[in-house]
Structure formats: structure tokens, C-alpha cells
Amino acid sequence: xxxxxxxxxxxxxxxxxxxxxxxPRRHKPSAAPTTSSTMYALLxxxxxLLLVLYLLPRRPYLRGPPLLSVxxxxxxxxxxxxxxxxxxxxxxxxxxxxxxxxxWLGLSRVVFTTDPADMVHMSSDxxxxxxAPRMRAIFELAVPGGIFAMSHEQHRVVRAALHRNFxxxxxxxxxxxxxxxxxxxxxxxxxxxxxxKPVDISTLLxxxxxxxxxxxxxxxxxxxxxxxxxxxxxxxxxxELMLEYVQYWVRAAFxxxxxxxxxxxxxxxxxxxxxQFVQRRLAETRADKEARAPDMLDTILSLDQVPExxxxxxxxxxxxxxxxxxxxxMTWSLYETCCVPRAREAVHEELARKFGGKGAxxxxxxxxxxxxxxxxxxxxxxxxxxxxSPLLERVVTEDVTLKGTGVRLPKGTILYGNIKRMQxxxxxxxxxxxxxxERWGRRGIEAERVxxxxxxxxxxxxxxxxxxxxxxxxxxxxxAELHRRFKFQLACEKDEVVNxxxxxxxxRYLNKSTGQEEGIPMYVELR
Ligand code: HEM
Numbered sequence: 175x176x177x178x179x180x181x182x183x184x185x186x187x188x189x190x191x192x193x194x195x196x197x198p199r200r201h202k203p204s205a206a207p208t209t210s211s212t213m214y215a216l217l218x219x220x221x222x223l224l225l226v227l228y229l230l231p232r233r234p235y236l237r238g239p240p241l242l243s244v245x246x247x248x249x250x251x252x253x254x255x256x257x258x259x260x261x262x263x264x265x266x267x268x269x270x271x272x273x274x275x276x277x278w279l280g281l282s283r284v285v286f287t288t289d290p291a292d293m294v295h296m297s298s299d300x301x302x303x304x305x306a307p308r309m310r311a312i313f314e315l316a317v318p319g320g321i322f323a324m325s326h327e328q329h330r331v332v333r334a335a336l337h338r339n340f341x342x343x344x345x346x347x348x349x350x351x352x353x354x355x356x357x358x359x360x361x362x363x364x365x366x367x368x369x370x371k372p373v374d375i376s377t378l379l380x381x382x383x384x385x386x387x388x389x390x391x392x393x394x395x396x397x398x399x400x401x402x403x404x405x406x407x408x409x410x411x412x413x414e415l416m417l418e419y420v421q422y423w424v425r426a427a428f429x430x431x432x433x434x435x436x437x438x439x440x441x442x443x444x445x446x447x448x449x450q451f452v453q454r455r456l457a458e459t460r461a462d463k464e465a466r467a468p469d470m471l472d473t474i475l476s477l478d479q480v481p482e483x484x485x486x487x488x489x490x491x492x493x494x495x496x497x498x499x500x501x502x503x504m505t506w507s508l509y510e511t512c513c514v515p516r517a518r519e520a521v522h523e524e525l526a527r528k529f530g531g532k533g534a535x536x537x538x539x540x541x542x543x544x545x546x547x548x549x550x551x552x553x554x555x556x557x558x559x560x561x562x563s564p565l566l567e568r569v570v571t572e573d574v575t576l577k578g579t580g581v582r583l584p585k586g587t588i589l590y591g592n593i594k595r596m597q598x599x600x601x602x603x604x605x606x607x608x609x610x611x612e613r614w615g616r617r618g619i620e621a622e623r624v625x626x627x628x629x630x631x632x633x634x635x636x637x638x639x640x641x642x643x644x645x646x647x648x649x650x651x652x653x654a655e656l657h658r659r660f661k662f663q664l665a666c667e668k669d670e671v672v673n674x675x676x677x678x679x680x681x682r683y684l685n686k687s688t689g690q691e692e693g694i695p696m697y698v699e700l701r
Contacts, residue, residue: 236285236581238276239267250277257420260675261564261594268595274579280423284588288596290627291578296568296591297627297635301326303568305637306588312418313491315434316411316441319484320491321640329637331479336640339473345647347467348390349540352648355385356537356655358398363660367698372665376505376681376693379652380405383501386648387493391470394451404447408494410440412677419677448489470644492641499562500645502680505694506560507552507653509671509681510609512664512696517552517611521657524548534659534701543651551611553649557631559609562678564594566633578627593630594679602628658701665695 243250253263264286267277273288287293296303304326313322321332359382366373384401388394396404414437418425425433455471474480474488511518528545529538570587583589600606602624604613612620632639639645656662664671666683671694674682682691 236274236276237271238283239271239278241278244278254420257416258674258676261673261679264565264592265595265598268592273595273599274576274581279588282588284590285581285583286590286592286595287576287579287581288592288599289576289578290596290602290625290630292576292581292627293566293578293591293593293596293630294627294634295577296566296589297630297633297637300329300636302571302574303589304571306567306569308419308422309567312415312422315418316415316437317487317491317494319481320487322491328479332477333636333640335477335479336473339468340470340640340643342643344468344470345643346540347469348386348644348647351390352386352651353537355382355390356652358382358385359652360655360659362398363656363698364700367660367700370697372695372697374693375508375662375696376502377402377405379501379504380498382652383497383504383648384408384493386500386644387496388451391492391496391644392448392451392489393455393466393469393471400447404444404493405497407440407444407447408497410436411444411494412498414440415677416675444490444493445486448486448493452486452489495639496641496644498678498680499641500648502678503553503556503560503562503645504649504652505681507556507649508656508662508696509664509694510556510559511552511657512662513668514609517609518657520548520611521552521653525654525658529658532658538651538654538658543647543654546650546654547615548611549650549654549657550646551614552653553646554614554629555609555611556649558597558603558629559607560673560679560681561593561597561631562680563631563633564592564675564679566591566593566630591630593633596628597631599628661699661701663697663699665697 239248239250244254245251249263249266253260267275268286268288274285274292276283276285287296305322310323313320317323321329324332359378362378363373381398381402384405385396385398388396388401388404414434418434418437451471452475455475470492471489474492475485477485477488480488511521524547529542532538568589568591570583570585570589573582573584575582596602598606604622610620612618613622615621627634632642632645666685670684670686671681672684672691674680674691681694683694685692
């Protein structure tokens with residue numbers, strides 16, 4: 175099967191050496207093989223040829239690195255040797271092979287697209303483009319029965335119920351409880367400022383977002399130390415999920431030898447912790463319930479469509495999806511405002527203009543957070559430049575022609591929407607690699623218009639992020655509170671901070687003296 179001809183770039187002319195007539199001195203006529211000896215020589219290859227003939231018409235013709243590139247130096251080998259460099263390798267491959275390309279992952283040939291209209295198409299129809307079987311299998315292993323592995327119908331009903339409840343008025347109820355998480359974070363930063371030593375900002379922010387999801391969204395009462403313990407387990411789980419993603423069949427084959435022992439041990443600890451607040455919530459009296467604002471746990475526990483033993487999976491999934499995503503985007507935000515003085519000054523200017531008269535220890539109100547414009551743009555720009563979930567993986571359930579690129583994909587093709595490449599594509603965004611929150615402004619010469627679908631950090635359509643309402647509130651609130659109270663400075667070189675794929679993408683400090691990857695070190699000063 176072929177893609178439309180406009181997708182196949184014109185082939186370069188052959189090098190002159192190939193156009194020359196053959197040199198008769200170098201091409202001695204050899205004895206012609208008989209027809210029957212050629213047939214015998216080809217016989218052992220017959221099954222292979224039949225397989226190729228069977229598979230060929232089913233695969234779309236697309237450019238991309240050949241199967242053997244796994245053995246050759248370059249991005250394909252780099253990524254196979256080191257899966258946590260997946261995103262950067264894919265961007266490199268896309269730069270060479272174009273915006274739609276096919277790549278051998280193991281023995282399957284999968285397709286990547288960077289086209290906004292393709293992204294809209296694959297996000298709009300969950301029946302035609304459901305999550306891919308391997309992704310579902312991995313989630314089924316870690317969080318059986320959860321939202322990532324649900325059937326189409328169950329997912330539709332559950333999503334509708336979540337949508338009805340996860341809204342602005344739930345956020346308003348969260349605001350007072352968020353103060354505790356913000357106070358704890360600021361207290362740790364004050365200590366770091368007094369000590370004058372660099373602090374690992376990634377870990378501190380993780381502890382904060384875990385506190386928010388566990389204590390604010392789920393009504394737990396875990397100490398910062400407990401939240402960090404939980405974060406450490408989620409770290410292990412994410413690492414294990416990434417390994418599952420790359421080595422699924424090998425790990426499945428060697429499960430008897432303990433290939434998944436670490437995954438299962440960590441899963442057990444995480445479930446034990448989540449079950450604690452489920453039990454507490456179930457034991458709550460009516461009066462207790464009326465005395466507090468409704469939260470996400472209430473909504474999850476009220477889902478009739480989810481059997482009781484699967485509710486814990488949903489909670490674990492929310493804890494996973496709702497913590498690192500937000501904390502690591504905040505880390506990127508602070509990193510970028512350290513590196514881009516213009517953005518940092520604009521944040522300070524907005525905060526001084528709007529809340530200059532407010533005491534540093536007085537938290538912004540819910541309404542005040544709503545009025546932030548530039549800080550929100552900083553948050554959105556961080557999600558553009560550093561999408562924490564850089565790929566959308568789907569399977570095609572019927573033969574289909576992608577609406578953007580016109581590529582025809584046969585049933586069964588695994589299709590990836592390459593969000594990271596699309597959101598940093600120089601053909602779509604002006605100064606695509608630069609951190610420029612101004613592009614999101616409603617006015618001003620730097621405000622930018624991009625095609626619908628070009629920004630998909632929270633995905634689009636029916637499987638888009640269900641927690642975006644929380645992330646888009648929590649992110650700007652914490653960025654604003656930190657910039658109101660502290661000055662930050664990177665305690666390493668800008669280019670020592672690298673992106674690492676660990677199921678989600680994370681910023682890591684590559685410590686060249688130890689060879690270790692760590693959280694981002696920053697100096698903190700009181701303002
Ligand atoms: C910066 C923060 C966040 C980003 C960039 C983000 C991004 C995404 C993306 C791209 C997806 C689609 C994944 C896919 O279909 O393969 C997704 C799904 C999801 N996200 Fe988020 N997310 C963020 C924060 C959150 C938070 C705070 C929560 C929970 C409180 C959350 C809960 C979920 C859930 C449950 C899904 C699965 C939705 C479904 O299948 O219906 N996310 N998120």
C-alpha cells in the first residue's frame with residue numbers, strides 16, 4: 175500500500191558513478207546459471223519470500239530507518255540501548271525522515287506523525303483509534319481494571335461521570351487545603367535559602383504535588399515524608415513501566431525468573447497506601463462528609479460502573495497521572511524562568527503589579543489565581559516546550575486514511591502522535607525551540623496563531639487528560655507563590671539539564687563528575 179505521492183520527497187539524483195555505462199573490463203561475462211539450479215538455490219528462501227509478499231501490501235509505504243539501523247550508530251541504536259532517550263531520538267529521526275515516518279520497534283513497523291490534523295483525527299474517534307494493546311497490557315499489569323485499560327464502553331461512561339464532577343467548583347473547595355502543601359514547600363525552601371546550599375527542586379516539587387493529590391484530592395493526611403516515600407515507589411513503578419514498554423515479551427517470558435518481581439513489590443506497597451484512605455473514606459459518617467468539600471475520591475468511589483476491587487486501581491492511576499506530570503512541568507517552568515531573564519522579569523512584574531500590596535506569607539485567593547495572565551502563559555509554554563507525555567500511542571482498528579497527511583494505514587497499524595516534535599516544530603511555531611510565554615498572549619505582536627491540534631500537551635478529544643482542570647490550576651498557583659517569595663538560580667550549567675523518558679518525560683541534571691542523573695539543583699534566596 176502506498177501513501178500519497180506528495181508525502182514521498184523527491185528522490186535525489188543518482189551520484190554520477192551510478193549513471194556511467196558499465197566498464198566492460200570489470201564485468202567479465204560469467205557462466206550463466208541454469209534455470210533449475212537458480213530455483214533450487216531459492217527454495218530455502220521461499221517461506222521468507224511468501225511472508226514478505228503477505229506482509230508487504232498490508233504495510234504502508236513510508237520512509238523511515240531500516241530494520242538494520244538498530245545495529246548501526248545513530249538515534250535508533252541509541253534509543254534501543256538507552257530507552258530513556260526515546261523522545262530525543264525520535265525528534266532526530268523525524269528531522270531526517272520527515273513528519274510521517276515508519277520505524278521498526280522490535281519486529282513491528284509502527285508509524286509516527288507530527289501533523290496537527292492527524293493528531294486531531296486520531297484523538298477524535300476512540301473506536302477507530304483506541305489505546306494500543308501493549309499500552310493497555312502494561313497498565314493492566316500495574317493497575318488492573320483502571321481507566322487506561324478499560325473497554326471502550328466502560329471508558330465512555332466513566333469519563334462522562336468524571337467530567338460532571340471535576341470542575342471549577344471542586345477546585346474552589348481544594349484551595350484552602352492547598353495552602354498546607356504550599357506552606358510546607360515554602361518552609362523547605364526557606365531552610366535551603368538560610369543554608370545557602372543548592373536544593374534539589376525536582377524532589378521538593380514532587381513531594382508537593384504528591385501532597386496535593388493524596389491529601390487535597392483524596393483527603394488523606396500524609397506527612398511530607400510519607401508523600402516522598404510514595405513518590406519513591408511511583409518512581410520505581412514508572413521505571414518498571416518503561417522497561418515493560420520496551421521489553422514486554424522478554425519480561426513476560428521470564429516472569430518465572432522474577433523479571434517482574436520489583437514491579438509487583440512496588441505495586442503492592444502503592445496499593446496498600448491507597449487502600450488506607452479508601453478505607454477511611456468508606457468509614458466516614460454522614461456528618462464528617464458534610465463538614466468537608468467534595469473531592470476527587472468522592473467522585474471515584476461513586477462510580478457504579480467500576481467494580482469495588484477495581485476502584486483502588488483508578489485511585490492509583492490518578493495518583494500516578496496526577497503527580498509527576500505536574501511537578502516536573504513546574505520544574506521545567508522554574509528552569510526556564512532561570513534561563514530566560516525576560517520571562518522571569520515579566521512574571522515578577524505581573525505579580526508586583528497585581529499583588530504588590532499583599533504580604534509574602536498571605537496566599538493568593540482562588541479568584542486572584544484566576545486573574546493571572548502571564549504566569550498562566552508561562553505554565554502553558556512549559557507544557558508546550560516540555561510535554562511530559564510526549565507521545566500518544568493508538569492502534570488503528572480499521573483501514574483508514576489520516577485526515578492531515580493523507581497516509582493510508584491498514585487495520586492493526588500502531589500509530590504514534592509525536593506531541594513533542596509537533597509542539598517544537600519550526601514549521602508550525604515561530605522560534606520553536608525558545609521559551610516564549612508571550613506567544614500565548616491574547617494581544618501583542620508576539621501572540622501566535624497555530625493550526626488546531628498543534629498544541630496537544632494534555633491530548634485532545636475523548637481521551638484527553640481528565641486532570642487538566644487540576645494541573646492548570648495547581649501549576650500557575652505554585653509558580654506564582656514561589657516567585658512571590660523567592661529568587662531562583664540554577665546551580666548547574668544550563669546544558670547539563672537533559673530530558674529523560676521514564677514513561678513520562680522528566681528534566682534531569684546530568685552530573686558529569688559522578689556520571690549520575692539527579693534532580694535539578696537550584697540556589698534559593700528570599701525576595
Ligand atoms: C502537566 C500536567 C499533565 C499533563 C501534561 C497531562 C497529560 C496527559 C495526556 C497527554 C494524557 C493522554 C494520555 C494518553 O491518552 O495516552 C493524559 C491522560 C490522563 N491524565 Fe493527565 N496530564 C497532566 C496532569 C494530570 C493530573 C493532575 C491528573 C489527575 C489528577 C491527570 C490524570 C489523567 C488521567 C486519569 C488520564 C487518562 C484519561 C483517560 O484515559 O480517559 N493528569 N494526561
